[in-house]
Amino acid sequence: MSAVIKTNNLQKYYNPGESLEVRALDGVTLEIERGEFTAIVGPSGSGKTTLLNIIGGLDHETAGTATIGDTTITALSDNELIDFRLNNIGFVFQAYNLIPVLTAQENVEFIMLLQNKSKEERQRRTAELLKEVGLGDKMNSRPMEMSGGQQQRVAVARALASKPQFVLADEPTANLDSQSTSDLLDIMAELNQKENVTFLFSTHDQRVIDRARRVITLEDGKIISDEKR
């Protein structure tokens, strides 16, 4: 197995050197292999979101390195990171964050449009992905016309549209009811097992933790446990 994500002594300090210094990440070193289904857990303020932001190329570290595949993203400029995120990382957000004025199909297609994929490829892959997440009949629905669970499934399809190296999901079930959570986890687990998609979650949700095959626990910016199941 090859590592998709590697961090080495990753540190993120807010107000460094001041009396109010906050160590959001304090020397995190980890490796995520291709095809893993990993949950990062821990109490609020433990550094889960900060870790995901740095791994996702959305935030800069204070020290240490983060490598995605062969690319050390902590060495990239902001503009290079935008392109890197587009082609290598899929995002699923807590609040779905779909574009409300676009249909499900257009939301998924939009990412490939940014990648300058051909129209045929965009349409084919969009149809495939929406079918895989069980929304083949909702292609022309706008987010307002769908339930939270359905919107989050569109978000998963969107995250996979760019054929990323891995999918980062920040509290993806926080706004979902039990049934929607279960459905979403089933879909992600199936994508993980059948298509070897790598998922990395930050979560408080025990239902997600129960389904994860690896659970990394953070506290005060440090990994306090790393359990593989």
Next chain:
Amino acid sequence: MLIKIAWRNVWRNGLRSGVVIASIAMGIWAGLFIISVSAGLNEQRTKDAISTYLSDIQIHNKDFVKDNNVEFRIDNMDAVRQSLSDNPNVKACAERVVLNGMVSSSTGGYGARIMGVNPEQEKAVSSMYEKLVDGTYFEGMKSNPVFIGKKLAEKLKVDVRKKIVLTFQKDNGDIVTGAFRVVGIYKTSNSKADEMNVFIRAEDANRLLEESAGIHEVAIVANEAAVVDTTAGTLGAELPGLSVRTWREVSPDLGFADEMMMQMLYIIIGIILLALSFGIVNTMLMAVLERKRELGMLMSVGMNKTKVFFMIVLETVFISLVGGPLGVLLGYATVTYFGTAGIDLAVVGKGLESFGMSTMIYPNLESGFYLNVTVMVVVAAILSSIYPARKALQLKPAEAVRAI
């Protein structure tokens, strides 16, 4: 897809966008209407001045231009008449005796510009005979008829057939006094000119002037406005000893107003657009700030800054492209309607007349102006979108994506 997103975003908050679009449309419409009224007023003022007092071209003795003295007559009238009859662009001409003098009645005397004209000839270059409000235009009176303005008649407290006295000088300074009877009273849109100009027959003027008789001014009407300058140039070359001037040169204030008007119109539209721009900036800023999470998501998933910037600019341009042309269309319809029907400003008639303007206004705008205004709206929209778009670019995706 960016265009689709931008266009749909415009209608996400239909009421807000509608208010901005309506304000742009109303602003442009009001601006165009005000401007067309100003332009119509100015054009009418110029046309009235040309058709009543100025004509297209005037010929004088060069010294008369500097000093309106009776002795500076046009000496070589035969050569002038020959040049005018040979010139195909000359539609009509009239010879005038121009005297500065006094007009008085039993109630008082006032300074006046006494114009000695050939009434029939004058009809071809001046519409003054159409401005008659009482009496006749030099008809039905054989001895010393005088045609005066209504304003002057009121000041002199005279009516038709009443006697007034005209006083002016000969070359040698001798004072000539003549008793004239009011044959007709006219009223133009320029009450100041009506108060100043008194018309008598050239033959009566020259009879009183005796040895000082002659012609001081030749008024010319060209076939069309486009040939006025070239005709004046040709006549000037043929009559080098004389002053040949177009109406713009004879009355620089009118020419200046004509040239300044266009610049003023653009300045007014510019001010309106500046005011509208603040509204557009405010609306777009609200649109950006309330969509932080969405913009954060777009930047997170890899939409580059240029595309984010372009999307915000497009949204602003779309709003303006709906409002601007709507305003231009409304403006065009209003200007076209009132350009034919006219607007009666009789309520403020006296004020307008003292500026040489008619109370019936026909708004008018050149067609190119509408296109220019549309372009100005789009440019203003693009400039207005820069600040909100820059605000969007300053968002940090990691924070924006979690914004409430």
